[in-house]
Amino acid sequence: MQKMRLSGVSPDRALGQNFLIDPNIVDVIERTAALGPDDVVLEVGPGLGVLTERLVQRCGNVHCIELDAALAGLLAKEFGGARGFHLVAADALKLDLRLLEPAPRKFVANLPYNVAVPLVMKSLEELPELEMWCLMLQREIADRLFALPGTSAYGGTSVMARLFAEKISSRPVSGTVFHPRPRVRSSLLAFRRRPEADVGGFPAVRAVVRAAFSHRRKTLANSMAGAADGRLPTAFTRLDAAGRKRTAVAALSGMGLAENTRPQDLTPEQYLELTEFLEGGAGGSGG
Known part of the structure; x- marks a missing residue:
């Protein structure tokens, strides 16, 4: 003072x-x-x-x-x-x-x-x-x-x-x-x-997490369907809304999670897995 x-x-x-x-x-x-x-x-x-x-x-x-x-x-x-x-x-x-x-x-x-x-x-x-x-x-x-x-x-x-x-x-x-x-x-x-954290993957994971939690009351698949963040994986952003939703549902299914899973139900490790899946471009196609 x-x-x-x-x-x-x-x-x-x-x-x-x-x-x-x-x-x-x-x-x-x-x-x-x-x-x-x-x-x-x-x-x-x-x-x-x-x-x-x-x-x-x-x-x-x-x-x-x-x-x-x-x-x-x-x-x-x-x-x-x-x-x-x-x-x-x-x-x-x-x-x-x-x-x-x-x-x-x-x-x-x-x-x-x-x-x-x-x-x-x-x-x-x-x-x-x-x-x-x-x-x-x-x-x-x-x-x-x-x-x-x-x-x-x-x-x-x-x-x-x-x-x-x-x-x-x-x-x-x-x-x-x-x-x-x-x-x-x-x-x-x-x-x-x-010590095992890869800082190089930070921007991509953060973009996915932001998109997922942008509508906390929606299901994760619906939130990802409406995502428009340019920092999201390119293979994912090239899809139309329906394709983005199908991809998100496929990612959830691969983790043993239901289509109606909400953003707050995924663990941090599952968000990392989701990001890797989206970067791979798996799932539905645009158009």
Whole structure:
């Protein structure tokens, strides 16, 4: 709070800013992320730099991405001379994260809640060398990321997260560690990348998952029949609606699933199988 008063900076709710102000939660983050001198860490939305200070103290390299110009100036002034500190004043969602050098191995941050999901998805896809995430998130988002098939929280985000990562831990965090206090509940979520995950297949699987969940109340076959995402497998998009539905039904049948199966009933692994089937162009023909 003193740092905020001295700097004259105030949180911008439009940017989803809720600054960390409690050093005790920083201790928890440090232990959870198992920070060490060889770590290359990515932090998005560092805010006042309360967590940044610990990262700079403990880690060999720290990439900080801050959209707010005033906060970026504050961070540059405080940490600009620190060894291994790299500041990028930009929108992380518009930045090609693959350009960060050295490549981050851990993603440790109090993420702006309004862009947390796309940032997690972007980091999974663009940073294949990322091994571990330790993120402060809205609790509902943390629960959704690793929700089980068939549950109300399970959706496209869950499929992608579970395909490419596995949860380590999740713990509730009191709103008192932030300023201003968030209007939603928070959790500290830690997860690691699955070593067998193929990042090269991320775009195709994500396109299929998005199409499937675009109409959650429809059957999966009907959702896929109306899919028009150009990122879907070419062999599938060349089909007309009837052909796309026949192909989806054939894929479901091959997995032992009924034609009326809904998107939330497939496991992440079955979505991978579905994508591979669609890429093969099996099923009905267009026209």
